[in-house]
């Protein structure tokens with residue numbers, strides 16, 4: 117790739133002058149310094165922009181690992197996301213443009229959305245949902261999926277969205293862990309022109325559980341199964357209910373949602389975010405990092421099943437009163453030019469997508485974006501996995517006219533953190549390969565395993581020295597697990613689980629996970645989850661899973677299995693095992709290959725050394741193997 121085209125100077129690639137001058141955040145270093153010097157003043161000022169039925173008395177209380185924000189304050193995030201606009205001049209402003217994969221479009225204004233959410237909340241209340249109850253949402257990326265989240269939150273209940281596509285075992289674990297009695301689910305989703313069957317997964321997952329009601333969003337048309345006792349039709353529920361639910365006022369620290377993510381132990385962690393701090397922090401970054409203006413059209417290509425979708429499809433854009441494009445289905449279907457036609461048609465100003473999408477666009481070449489008018493597009497931001505320098509430069513060159521029209525901004529965060537923590541805002545140059553600086557509110561460092569800061573330019577583990585308002589509060593039902601994040605490294609820091617380095621200017625580079633967690637197309641998948649799924653198959657005695665480089669997905673999954681006595685390795689068995697993992701965990705965790713082995717490398721203490729399998733697979737040095745079993 118020809119660097120000269122990109123105006124890349126010693127410091128990196130700057131945003132075009134016009135966009136930089138108009139950026140909402142002009143001096144990230146000064147703002148960062150101010151936020152750390154006086155978190156009370158800084159975040160208190162941000163929080164004042166919103167509606168609170170009772171003001172807070174203290175901004176922050178912090179004792180490792182517990183942090184509370186806006187103490188004594190009462191609010192409901194949906195009042196700020198809906199009523200604040202629906203009762204004011206933005207009542208008729210479009211909240212969402214929802215596009216189906218087949219091109220069907222629906223728009224909804226803030227006034228209409230409040231009405232829909234209030235009716236649904238009323239219907240859910242009639243089914244007994246109240247403050248603090250957990251509701252599982254297993255819905256495709258639709259307006260109804262979003263309204264479900266908002267309706268639950270409006271009641272002060274707690275939603276836990278499970279990506280509609282995760283398998284039976286994963287869904288069941290989450291229903292049980294959250295203790296949910298009600299599920300809102302779609303019967304089918306649509307992806308790549310195909311129907312994705314969801315109803316069968318839900319039916320199997322709830323078998324034997326104490327789930328009282330299922331609200332079905334039925335899209336299949338004819339041919340679906342009849343509703344059973346305790347099951348309700350989504351549209352009927354909305355129609356027969358009145359828009360009479362006012363946002364229930366809850367404490368700032370009241371849980372808003374639980375979102376499960378993979379760790380290294382095989383039991384998903386229920387990350388808990390709360391009404392007050394989450395609202396203030398995610399909205400702050402939408403304005404400053406994602407540089408959103410009041411009349412912008414924003415398109416976040418994630419899904420409501422992931423944290424990026426929670427924060428930047430649903431909550432922050434609504435809290436800020438802007439218009440968001442929501443599109444169900446694959447970003448390259450029906451053809452890889454579709455993304456650019458959506459940008460042209462809806463005059464999208466800012467896109468938030470994933471590095472895997474940029475690599476996919478790069479694979480198809482620059483001719484496709486060149487066919488559409490992308491003049492509205494000034495910022496493309498990506499998060500979820502490392503953005504390779506080639507993909508970053510390609511995006512500058514082909515998506516924003518070689519950096520003359522717009523900017524490409526990487527940002528790093530996690531389900532636990534709720535919003536961006538490291539990134540390259542428009543006011544500083546992009547350095548392909550590096551994520552960027554610690555953003556306001558975030559005290560990030562790179563340390564060694566003893567907690568000592570590593571010199572600039574050297575690698576270590578990424579840690580945070582304190583909390584910010586939109587950082588998680590606890591792991592649902594397991595507060596000790598939250599404390600573990602702060603105990604892993606000496607020095608009372610939050611261990612992010614990533615390997616990173618930083619340079620003299622404060623730019624961080626994040627290389628990948630330091631634990632047994634894979635990143636497949638931006639999705640966090642625990643090796644232990646896939647291994648447990650494999651071992652639950654009657655043919656498997658033991659399994660180990662590693663990530664192997666994949667040019668588009670970042671990582672693919674390779675599994676090594678030891679068979680039980682009497683079982684033989686056959687191509688049919690391999691197919692069956694792949695299907696089995698898919699059924700349990702869903703398509704995103706499907707191994708790309710399975711190898712049957714007689715033995716797995718283990719330490720003397722019996723831990724599988726995945727590092728050695730990986731080194732052998734990639735033909736690399738495995739490093740120190742002194743603790744390996746003979």
Ligand code: AMP
Nearest residue numbers: 499500501502527528529530531626640
């Ligand atoms: P999740 O909680 O599913 O959002 O996954 C968070 C993990 O994704 C992080 O711990 C990183 O390993 C990875 N990640 C997220 N954003 C980036 C980024 N911009 N660069 C490198 N890795 C990233």
